[in-house]
Amino acid sequence: MTSDLPTPALLVDLDRLRANIDRMQRACRAGGVELWPHAKTHKCVEIARMQMEAGAAGLCCAKLSEAEALLPCGVRRLFVAHSLADPGLAPRLRALADRLDELIVACTSEAHFPALEALLRVAGLRLPVLMAVDTGLGREGVRDRAAARRLAARITACPTMRLHGLYTHEGHAYTSPERPEACAAEALRAASAVRDALDPALPLWPGCSVTAEAMAQIEGVHAVRPGTYVFGDLSLARTRPVMPWSSLALSVLATVVDRPEPGLAIVDAGSKCFSSDRTPDGLAAADLDRRDLLVRRLSEEHGFVTGADADGLNVGDRLRLVPAHVCPAVNLADHLTVVSGDAVVASWSVAARGCVW
Ligand SMILES: Cc1ncc(COP(=O)(O)O)c(C=O)c1O
Numbered sequence: 416m417t418s419d420l421p422t423p424a425l426l427v428d429l430d431r432l433r434a435n436i437d438r439m440q441r442a443c444r445a446g447g448v449e450l451w452p453h454a455k456t457h458k459c460v461e462i463a464r465m466q467m468e469a470g471a472a473g474l475c476c477a478k479l480s481e482a483e484a485l486l487p488c489g490v491r492r493l494f495v496a497h498s499l500a501d502p503g504l505a506p507r508l509r510a511l512a513d514r515l516d517e518l519i520v521a522c523t524s525e526a527h528f529p530a531l532e533a534l535l536r537v538a539g540l541r542l543p544v545l546m547a548v549d550t551g552l553g554r555e556g557v558r559d560r561a562a563a564r565r566l567a568a569r570i571t572a573c574p575t576m577r578l579h580g581l582y583t584h585e586g587h588a589y590t591s592p593e594r595p596e597a598c599a600a601e602a603l604r605a606a607s608a609v610r611d612a613l614d615p616a617l618p619l620w621p622g623c624s625v626t627a628e629a630m631a632q633i634e635g636v637h638a639v640r641p642g643t644y645v646f647g648d649l650s651l652a653r654t655r656p657v658m659p660w661s662s663l664a665l666s667v668l669a670t671v672v673d674r675p676e677p678g679l680a681i682v683d684a685g686s687k688c689f690s691s692d693r694t695p696d697g698l699a700a701a702d703l704d705r706r707d708l709l710v711r712r713l714s715e716e717h718g719f720v721t722g723a724d725a726d727g728l729n730v731g732d733r734l735r736l737v738p739a740h741v742c743p744a745v746n747l748a749d750h751l752t753v754v755s756g757d758a759v760v761a762s763w764s765v766a767a768r769g770c771v772w
Contacts, residue, residue, distance in 0.1 A: 417758075455477045677726060
């Protein structure tokens with residue numbers, strides 16, 4: 416039972432997790448779009464396996480170590496959606512490619528191209544390459560059509576690369592005032608304009624949980640790469656309510672350990688559980704049961720719970736708190752406790768925890 420667990424503990428509601436995986440897969444199937452979930456959210460072999468069994472075409476990873484840790488899920492096709500730039504990665508890249516049917520890598524700008532070229536040459540690999548296009552986040556990706564044309568020409572002329580398509584990450588959709596459908600349409604318009612300047616037949620691979628379901632219904636999208644959808648968090652259920660609250664699959668089980676003054680309860684989960692990420696309105700976490708219990712302040716081992724219902728709490732009470740941003744919270748945990756109602760049904764290792772190299 417969850418009441419017997421030591422706290423803090425990360426709880427995953429198995430039924431909700433399954434429903435989230437199935438809903439995204441159904442949306443992709445209905446739109447005829449491939450789903451390549453980004454595994455950086457869960458970093459768990461068991462969840463990657465569930466995504467593959469539900470029909471995912473492949474997985475995305477951010478780093479080689481993440482991909483290596485998740486190989487036991489049986490994945491055969493992987494996209495490493497990051498600017499791989501270190502020639503020292505060559506032996507590991509080679510070994511990873513040898514264990515897969517398809518390994519796709521990212522080329523994220525003209526500045527990145529020579530580093531990727533050197534890496535592939537040292538590794539002795541010729542790989543499919545997705546070119547990153549910036550659609551407004553301002554992180555990786557070519558900024559305009561002219562840069563895209565120049566980079567595409569270099570990729571096409573390079574004996575170790577094959578231009579496989581274009582990818583985007585609409586991270587700015589989390590804070591946009593536009594509806595998700597409008598964000599999806601706008602990002603796709605920007606990516607299509609770049610693509611059409613190169614070759615209208617090149618596949619488009621957008622990727623973000625805010626826009627994924629909308630993207631999957633738009634003609635011309637080849638694959639989507641959402642990650643956060645698998646659990647949800649405050650960014651997807653509160654800031655950007657694209658996910659119903661009742662679908663939230665991960666919470667931090669925490670115990671009230673002090674009531675030092677009226678209106679304030681202290682729980683035993685702080686930034687070492689939730690990370691320091693906040694919603695734009697400053698929340699680190701909120702009550703899964705929708706009471707007015709809000710965490711706006713954290714120290715390493717303490718969460719400061721305030722809100723109209725805080726005075727109803729007593730030392731020893733247990734809360735399930737939804738993190739603002741679930742991905743870094745999972746990366747801080749050794750394992751996830753899998754629950755069905757109040758029953759503990761499994762414990763899954765966060766196999767790729769800390770795999771950032
Ligand atoms: C390159 C890339 N693709 C896909 C994703 C998944 O997006 P989300 O977290 O919105 O599901 C991310 C998230 O950071 C990303 O950086």
